[in-house]
Amino acid sequence: MLMSLLQVAFLDQVAWGVFSMEKIGRTSVSLETREAFQNGHRLRIGARAFDMLEVLIQARGKIVTKNQIMSHVWPDLVVEEGNIHVHLSALRKQLGADGRAIQTVPRRGYRLVPLDDDTSVHQSKNSAIPSTSPSIEFEPLPICYTPLIGRENEIGEITSALQDTPVVTLLGPGGAGKTHLAIEAAQSMRANGRVDVCFLSLAPVLRREQVLNAAAEAFGIEPFDELLLLPKLLGAVADRRILLVLDNCEHMLEEAARLTERLVQASANLRVLATSREALRSRNETLHWVAPLATPGVDATHREILACPSVETFLAFAASWTSDLTKEPENVDMIGSVCRQLDGLPLALELAASRARVFGMRQLACEVADDPFRTLIGGRRTAPARQRTLLGMLDWSYQLLGELERVVLHKLAKISGHFHLDHAQTVAAVDRVSKGDVTEAIAGLVSKCLVIRTPGGEKDDYYLLGTTREYALRKLDRPPKIGEGPLERTRHRDRSAEGRSTARASTHFASPGNGRRHRA
Template sequence: MSELGPNLVYESGRWRFHLGRRELYACGVPVPIGARAFEIMSVLVQSANELVAKDTLMDRIWPGGIVGENTLHVHIAAIRKALGRDRAMLNTVSGRGFRLLGEWAVRREIAPREPAGLKYARIPARTFQTNVPDTAVNLIGRTNEVRHILDVLSSSRAITLTGPGGIGKTTLALHVSRCIRPTFEGDIWLVEFAALADPNLVPAAVADVLGLDPGGNEMTAEAVARAIGNRPLLLVLDNCEHVIDATARLVETVLRLCPRTTVLATSQEPLQIAGEYVCRVPPLEIPRQHEAEPEDLLAFSAVQLFVAGLQASDSAFVASREAVYLIAVICRHLDGIPLAIEFAAARAATLGVEQVAAGLRNRFALLTRGRRTAAPRHRTLRATLDWSYELLPEPERLLLRRLAIFAGGFTLEGATAVMGDTGYPASAVLEGIANLVAKSFLSLDQSSSGTRWALPETIRTYALEKLVESGDADTTGHRNTSVHQASTQSLSNP
């Protein structure tokens, strides 16, 4: 940069990039940008409209350093956030690099003469605070999700990670928080709601972690938001599903009154507030039935997680050809859910892969060995599903139990039929299905030509147990058989 002179100014439309002052302006107003992000943008602006390879950027910004691509993407996301509505100016060429688009004019600005005897005071950089733990598990198979969330954080102020229990929402949120920390110009605070029994205590829980004193006797969402004020902040709210309404009110108030606060939440269902970006966390990749070679199977993230977990408990384990095939079967039966796979890997370290594969019919009795330090609902597979199931209102529990009789997915007609004796009209059944999809119990079958839904195998097995416990299994099965026979008969006798 120095070879072009320290006082060069690059201008394009409403943007002005001052190389010497290390400042970015939009319509004459300074735009905050981190030091590393500024250095990256300086390389891009000097090569405007030309592709700059990722390796070139990393060599220029971190010469001689060993830096992962995630770090580069964090700073790229920071630049996009600074560009705001013009974020498309920073163009990504997948797998290759980046280019800064626009008609950039360059001019040299004459620096004013510094008055004799005047010295600039060196202002120490502020040290931002966080309570996000530095220790991290090895995050397997989430590269695309991490990049996507980092990109969304550059343009959205409320992001909710949703998905069923055990899918890894918390792990992903904490990893993203650690990734963004080097460039985020503000504090990053984690507030855990899992142990919070009273929704009315949500504002107090946030205020306690942030060390706020809202003033007055009543701890409300508005009081907390006014205490936060204009301070730059990333607020990570974990496990919101059981206090969802109170959390939604708090976040909506914070977004309205705190212009420099961003919220990253984890919940089994969306907050459903204005401005929310919902990111559904998918299962890990699982092998298809026809995948044959062990090398192919080991390329799937679900299999990689199982092998990594097993080797962590048994360093002598070697992934033989036969073992890899069985691991692939286990991962398919567990729907690619990371927590369930971790349980299975821990059991395999003591019982063997063959015994775990054979015992999956009784998976809730088998998969009971979680980490000692885990939350109670994450210590067994059944406890994880119990937590989610107990949050459902009874009509949705009833619907879920009865839908479990469909092994290959179901249509609205089928769902309405098995609920026929309850008095619920088709509209109420459809609303219940929509709620169960939003709460991560069901998924829309995208591969079907018609509208069908399905239950993941683990959730279906759990719901069938609950159906048997309710004493409703025979009645529901008879209704489904009758409906199926009537449907077959009408098709054969048009």
């Protein structure tokens, strides 16, 4: 009752001109009191969401970039872009049908536009929003500024696979270059005039319910009633030749698989090229393995080192600040060593190349050998947090593991080099956990690309990348092991220290060859 009286009093003040109101369809907004009303009822808009509404209103119909929103809403904090989607989704939900006035402009930002039934949307005393809106366009592909090296044949394999099957997933460990390969393959298909390309990264999507909204945004579809969003999206792709590049799916596997199947069912001409550290397991999915780049052998000559794809990639990243890194012969050996220690992972090579500018090759090689996780930092500021450091990349993979998978990973890290499954089952045995459950945990690590399987003769080989093994051995803040007491955890730390010494002295195996393709 008291709240109703206060609302009436407030609206009386508005009527007498004490407060000015902005109009968005049926919604009245007061920036002075930070309140919004529909039909006399106060809307429950959170502080962050209202901050977003405020900056959009103040822009008077002009586009507000994501950076401008983040600077206004979180002026003293560094936050992930996904927070915009969270609060914007909440704001649109509170506004109901008027939420359609918040228009997404792909690759640029957001703005307020008039609704179809209200040409005076949020007009102020001095200005009004233009009534025109840009034509619908897909989210374009990101620009890659470095060449794709050592994977030329894979582009042909991927584009060929997309002719035969509606869904191809590029599967590989974190930092292997899946996104770059997907972008190049998509560009190849577009250049041949085969398809329109739409890019959707799930990296900033933090909640499952945001996936559909993110897809609508990528396809240039304005949000409205959530019950009608999926039909609108399916209608937009029907009978069109479209390639959707669905990037960074591993934390939203179920939602990505469901979206993929619905889109493919809606259009026989639509293709999906996904990237993930784990298979989507969607209908008609074909997997393409993206291996780390090949690394030079320990005894490789300078000519062999310089011809190695991982070394060529390292030099391509370093070309932004130097062109004479290989003039000194000893640098060639050190570059080969760094590429070998980093398993030929393009993300790690990019981080290392940027640090070489700071340390020089001799010191960089020493730093990487001593502690690659402390050394490989300072990635692109615009990259997701997990792609700015080697540690962040592996932390992301580790967080996606189940409890038993983490326990087994720590145990398998004690094995140096390649091993067979029966040996892994013995080493990874856990008290009060069945052998079958341990085997399932190993299978889970393989499916998540933290343990790599290579076909052998009678038995397949398994191994951990050197960076993964070092990470597992060094991780001290691990969860307690199942059935393990304090004494055993103390012994583990002692063995981990010994294992790290062995890891540095052991030979690094060359990365697997070209991508392999098979049906899921």
